[in-house]
Amino acid sequence: MVLIKEREMEIPVIEFGELDGENRSKTMALLDHACDKWGFFMVDNHGIDKELMEKVKKMINSHYEEHLKEKCYQSAMVKALTEGKTSDADWESSFFISHKPTSNICEIPNNSEELR
Template sequence: MAIPVIDFSTLNGDKRDETMALLHEACQKWGCFLIENHEIEGKLMEKVKKVINDYYEENLKESFYQSEIAKRLEKKQDTCDIDWESSFFIWHRPTSNIRKIPNLSEELWLVNSTSNI
């Protein structure tokens, strides 16, 4: 079983209706899909991934360290009911060097304005 793969090169042609139907079905039945031939520059894709991952990591870290699980782990209280992933995360996560959450639209605009899309 493999997730649906949708070829976006057919989106602006005679097969547009077929492509849109595949997209609709993938969203409805799978909730995810792989897009081929999307024509988005690799440099922009990498920048988008980095900005999103940085934002996610900073928010995830902040909310996790404020959670009751993290507080119990830091205080070395009883943790027998905490799964191993949570305890591994709190003890082995490297210290972040992120000082602020980036302005996503500004970051992406800067990359997009310098690319040849």
Template sequence: MTGPMEIPVIDLGGLNGGGEERSRTLAELHDACKDWGFFWVENHGVDAPLMDEVKRFVYGHYEEHLEAKFYASALEFLRAGAHWVPVGPTKGGRLFVNIGDQIEVLSAGAYRSVLHRVAAGDQGRRLSVATFYNPGTDAVVAPAPRRDQDAGAAAYPGPYRFGDYLDYYQGTKFGDKDARFQAVKKLLG
């Protein structure tokens, strides 16, 4: 259970349980996707030794190749007037899940892709290993048909080739997402 401003934490072990436990876990996932656009998961099945090995590799690569670039880009970010709204530290074996643009389009806005930025903590670094689950570049993306579909689906682009979206996204990823959706929609029109 979470407080009023705490990011939801979902125990995925409940998906392996009986009917009521599984239904409750699915409802928690639905609510987190709908109301927050991101959440923590526990009991996700990723082995702790694998997570530790990834951390060692990422920190080693960061310190050897990226640390100086990070500080230079962070300084530019601050000079541009930006400011940090941190998600907070990873707790134990939790993973952070963020709903992406394709899920927002497929769900016709029922699940929102939330604007987010990585913020370093007081030690000057933050481990973030982003893993993206995207369709192939030739895959066609559009709002999924639903029985209770309302006019909200009309606000989303589609159908479009995911590769075309990626090409457009590269130049607009830090811009307004809704404007990007509308621009992609006009490109298709």
């Protein structure tokens, strides 16, 4: 597993190109370790078209700017963080999005079909 150092934090990088070869077991073990010990990781060589990723990124950023940014800065979580306090809530719950056991993604205001 490669670790990318970003400022003072190292981020595990998983080489997904290795999942279809003789290093599959080793790569799966690295993935398990990153999930268990870090909770997140960066994926390299995942096979998703870069143009598609850029389109999705632009749509998400646009949706955030138009519909969520103001709400985010008014949230109790962000206000607490700007005051140097910590919060036990997770970011997803601050936007009232849930996916399990049922999703409310279709109920979110200003959520276009394309973004869904």
